[in-house]
Amino acid sequence: MPDLSPETRCAPAPGRxxxxxxxxxxxxxLQGLVTQDMTRLAQGGIAYGAMLTPQGKLxxxxxxxxxxxxxxxxxxxxxxxxDLQRRLTLFTLRAKVTITRDPRPVTRxxxxxxxxxxxxxxxxxxxxxxxxxxxxxxxxxxWDALRIAARVPETGLELQPGDSFILELGFExxxxxxxxxxxxxxxxxxxxxxxxxxxxxxLKRIAVAAPVAPGTPILGTDGREAGTLHSxxxxxxxxxxxFDRLDGALSAAGHPVTVLPD
Numbered sequence: 326m327p328d329l330s331p332e333t334r335c336a337p338a339p340g341r342x343x344x345x346x347x348x349x350x351x352x353x354x355l356q357g358l359v360t361q362d363m364t365r366l367a368q369g370g371i372a373y374g375a376m377l378t379p380q381g382k383l384x385x386x387x388x389x390x391x392x393x394x395x396x397x398x399x400x401x402x403x404x405x406x407x408d409l410q411r412r413l414t415l416f417t418l419r420a421k422v423t424i425t426r427d428p429r430p431v432t433r434x435x436x437x438x439x440x441x442x443x444x445x446x447x448x449x450x451x452x453x454x455x456x457x458x459x460x461x462x463x464x465x466x467x468w469d470a471l472r473i474a475a476r477v478p479e480t481g482l483e484l485q486p487g488d489s490f491i492l493e494l495g496f497e498x499x500x501x502x503x504x505x506x507x508x509x510x511x512x513x514x515x516x517x518x519x520x521x522x523x524x525x526x527x528l529k530r531i532a533v534a535a536p537v538a539p540g541t542p543i544l545g546t547d548g549r550e551a552g553t554l555h556s557x558x559x560x561x562x563x564x565x566x567x568f569d570r571l572d573g574a575l576s577a578a579g580h581p582v583t584v585l586p587d
Contacts, residue, residue, distance in 0.1 A: 327439040327458070334463030335434025338454070342406035343427035346413070347396035350420040355397060358416060358510055359389070360491065362503040366391040371443040371454070373501040375491055376409065381514025383489040385409045386480060386501065390443065390456060398456060400431060402480040430459035435466055447499040448475040470558040476528055476587070482539055482555040483528060483563055492518050493526045493565065524568070526552070530585040531564045533557065537577045546573045554582075561585070 329335070346355060356363045361374030370391050376384040385408070387401035401409060406426070413424050434442070435452040439460070445451035450471055469479075478484045478494045492515065496502045504519055518524065529552075531543075536557060543552045543564055552566035554577050566584065575582040 327460070329439060329460070329462045330437035332436040332463075333434055333438070334436055334466050335432050335455075336461045336465070337459045338431040338433045340403045341400055341431045342403040343429060343431070343456070344399040344401070344406060344410055344413070345392075345396050345425050345427040346399065346422055347392075347425075348420070348422040351397055351422045354417070354420045354422045355389070356506070357508065358413070360496065360502040360509060360511075360515070361389060362506040363389070363397075365503075366397065369443070369446065371446055373446045373496075373499060375496065375501060376412065377491070377509075377511025377515065378487070379510060381490060381511040381518070383484060383486050383491060384412060385486060386478075386484055386491075388446070388454065398427060400454070400456070405480065405486060408486075429457045431456055432458055432460045433468075434460070434462075436463070447477055447501070448472075450475050451477065467558060469556060470561075473530065473556055473558050473561050473563050476530055476563065478528060478563065479556060483565060490518065491515065493524055493528065495528050526565055526567050529564055529566050530587070531562050531566075532560050532583040532585055533562055533577055534560065534580040534582075535578075537562070537580060541577045543575050543577045543582055545570050545575060551575055 352363050359374045361372045365372045372389045375386040385401050385405040387399045390398040432455040438453040442453040442455040444453050539555050541554045542550045545551050551570035552564050554562050554564045556563045
């Protein structure tokens with residue numbers, strides 16, 4: 326076990342899975358499928374991205390982690406791993422790539438990082454990730470509070486496979502999509518939303534007066550649905566809201582809701 330600073334707080338990341346994509350064509354192969362520019366891995370060793378359907382909707386979001394020049398690890402929610410592996414395999418055709426499950430653990434933490442840890446590419450407040458070691462130190466971290474404060478969506482809550490459009494969930498702000506890299510699956514729809522469309526919905530921080538179940542509709546005074554509350558920690562939460570329905574008082578399950586500044 327590495328020596329950790331007394332200020333370090335870390336624990337294994339729950340519910341994660343790793344896919345390993347290797348072979349001579351692995352970078353070119355992924356470059357044509359994911360929203361991220363694979364050349365960024367040579368700079369920081371880790372990047373955030375997603376795979377989309379041809380209609381531009383989310384298949385899975387993930388971290389891409391370079392293993393030298395030999396392979397890339399895909400760090401994603403465990404419940405999406407089998408489906409993503411199946412989808413990637415369908416695209417292999419003649420590409421010289423191998424896609425396997427990798428059993429190594431993932432640790433996430435805050436404070437001084439051990440050797441080999443990589444900064445979370447989405448937001449500095451989310452600390453670091455370490456692959457291949459299971460470490461636990463310091464007081465528990467309220468990760469939900471941190472990501473809500475940074476407006477970072479979570480798979481299965483704000484991010485819904487088969488339904489979510491990533492630009493509505495803040496992927497440009499979170500460095501999860503590159504608009505200069507060229508074609509990938511779902512690129513046409515995503516680029517059109519970016520260049521030609523004013524988004525009608527977006528992820529917002531809200532204050533809510535009481536605990537509310539994920540998926541609770543947020544209503545305006547006229548009773549029309551203005552959005553959905555997905556995550557909550559304390560009196561703050563994340564909601565996907567319609568921008569044209571935010572005038573006037575809002576509520577969720579009868580409790581007042583306030584949209585907070587970005």
